[in-house]
Amino acid sequence: MPVPHSGDSSPAPVASGPPSHSSGGARRTGSAILLGTGLILIGLNLRPAVASVGPVLTDIQDDLGFSATAASLLTTIPVFAFGAFAFLTPLLSRRLGTHRLLGILMLVLTAGILLRLHPSLTALFAGTVLLGAAIAVGNVLLPPAIKQDFPHRAGLMMGLYSMVLFVGPAIASGATAPLAHAPGSDWRRALAIWALPALLAFALWLPQLRRGPRPRPISGAAGPPVPSRFRTLVTDPTALAVTAHMGLQSAGYYTFLTWTPALLQDAGVPAAEAGLMIAYSALPAILASLAAPVVAARMRRGWVLVVLTVAVTGTGLLGLLLAPAAGGYAWLTLLGLGQGAAIGLALSYIVGRSADAQQAAGLSTMAQGSGYVIAGLGPLGFGAVHSLTGGWAAPLAVLLLALVLQLVAGILASQDVVVGERRKRAAS
Template sequence: MKRRDPNFTVELTLETDGSATVDPPRRERAADGHRRRSLLLLGAGLILIGLNLRIGVASVGPVLGDILDDLQLSATTASLLTTIPVFAFGAFAFLTPGLTRRFGMHRALGIIMIVLAAGIALRLQPSLVALLGGTILVGAAIAIGNVLLPTAIKSDFSHRAGLMMGLYSTALFLGAALASGLTVPMLPLFDGSWRWAMGIWAVPAVLAAILFLPQMRRARDSAGPEATDSGRDGSATSASGEPPFRAMLRDPIAWSVTGFMGLQSLSYYAALTWVPAIFQEAGMPADRAGWMLSFSAFPAIITCLVTPTIAKRLKPRWVPVFAAAVLIGAAFLGLLLAPQAGAYAWMTLLGLGQGAAISLSLSYIVWRSPDAHHTGHVSTMAQGFGYLVAGLGPLGLGWLHTVTGSWTVPLIVLIVLLLLQTIIGGLASRDRHVGGRYQGRTVIVMQEPAHTHG
């Protein structure tokens, strides 16, 4: 029979010089509980930020016709509203290293949500300048978020990177689906005002900023791009004798990840821009054509969620890349041969393939990096150059359609590019880390922590 000694607490206090007045196991359990709650809050904040990284762009397309009529814009000017953000994703991505050095990774994530909300709200002003300026701000905020989210996941959730990348890519498609599917139905709530139907999407960005306030108040981190040797990831990978980002430009693995990101994004944004037009040219009503594009986001959510987990376990590694290309290629072939007859089938295949491709491209940024420091550089490179390439997709397909007078040649070009996407994606899928050529020693240490080399 156990008896509680009332003097035990006093003796413990005296022996520890008053430094431990609480049972140590209880204190450790409380600390573990606090860490778990903090990690859960951080994870929820990151996923909510991810949800916002397509809303500001996807909400434009459904009301583009209303914008054209209201502002008396030409089709060329209106196309800027859909092409500016994609080029901004690439151009502004290269500002991320400087912002990370200035504010820290987590503070920068909170700041871009404020900028995103401001950009969406600016488009409420009855001015074409405000509309285009707000669109640039939206693109800039999303560009930096695109780069920082994989870095944050690698830094804070390296033990659950596959799951978090799946949730992150799912959030991207879910945000796009909500914005494209709900913007038009909300028009009656605002007396038919397309400005307010788009402007209401500033609310999720504000909520994300509020949820991320605890992370913005934490000590400034430096795990993002251009982190110093004393970064919070604990690595000393910048001490390589040459500028890390410049060295990344000579790394074949980094270029394969970048190429895969660029090609799958080109295919995605080309489809996002022109699939409704393909359906309409085949005789489908405009409202149904818009719905078909929104519908494709739902099967994409499924493959976004499961693909990273499957790809991590499946061998050979290139199989998921090949499967994604086959699904997308089958959808393009269906749009070429019988767009109306099998519309739901083609959009299901397209969504499944695009969801798998985007989740793989984002996961490779994390998987091919030995630490958060490298993840920041690979993310900057892949999404900076990748989205600059992707911006050519909508413009190039539109030009081909104008020159040829049909969608046959543009769709054939997209199918041919899928072959190149498969080859480059296969190179990116190999189990290798970037930096192997100039930081092989660091990679070995990361892979075999039990052995110290000099």
């Protein structure tokens, strides 16, 4: 099945031949729409299975007699799995092909979600690891798949993909608790409901399962090979900058999700309102994550958007430090805008700094594999500093320092240089 390229924006020629030409074009357009919709729907499923746990974490603790530390593993294990299992993606993709693997992942994700229905701790944690593994591979696969299938619409597609990474958890965060407390329901059934959109994504993806692994290019057939192996990536300044930016912005985001409710409650905000404020922050994040990759693709000085993103996020953090209760919604609006733009930029850099889909796959593996390991350490480190100091000023100061490092990495990653280009320039 040929790969549709929705990015071809040239005007369609006037039909002068048999009608089959027109029908063939319509079929290609339909295939492109189906493919694009499938990719975005898969992206929509890459967070709800994790985000749905937080709203019912107290119910899980009460039901199973968990301590707060044990219960928090249900939210931290998937983040570490995002990093650990990401490095398996190249092997699986070579064996199965990107499109077949994406379909299989939706089935594995469904199995992990449903496994948590079983009333045993082993099943609960095994399901958590399984869904984390599926999401990890999906995280890595989506950017190179977009690079391959929509090369001329990569900015728009990455914007949509970034957007649904906020839409999914926003829906899950808002709907899971009411579902758990509905008559005849409980937290296990509420978590299991998120298997339905994963099954829907698999059903929509069925036409793509016929696409097997792409044949490997013949060395030297099209000039020197683009450096894409991991050992080359870890010494490339552009790849390292993209990876550092991905890890630092992810660490900030997951630290925000984990600890901001407690910070707000300590400032006198009721628990229910604090949860509502966190859910509200997803709205500006959705808008910013959609807009940032599109705007970045049209800017000559990409570093300007990086500086603006960090400035907005930093202002939100300072607001939480100085007046968390009085200006809560204002600070969370700024944090939503900054974090939404940051994840949109981080994902767009994976595509924009890669010469082709093969290189994008390698960079995606490195950036997201290493990045989510860093992201998992963020909430733990923030919590440790909070425990040592007994307040929020020191951990927020550490988060602001990390934001400075994110600024440096983002400026380097924003430069319009693909991986390996600096090495080629030095050698010439």
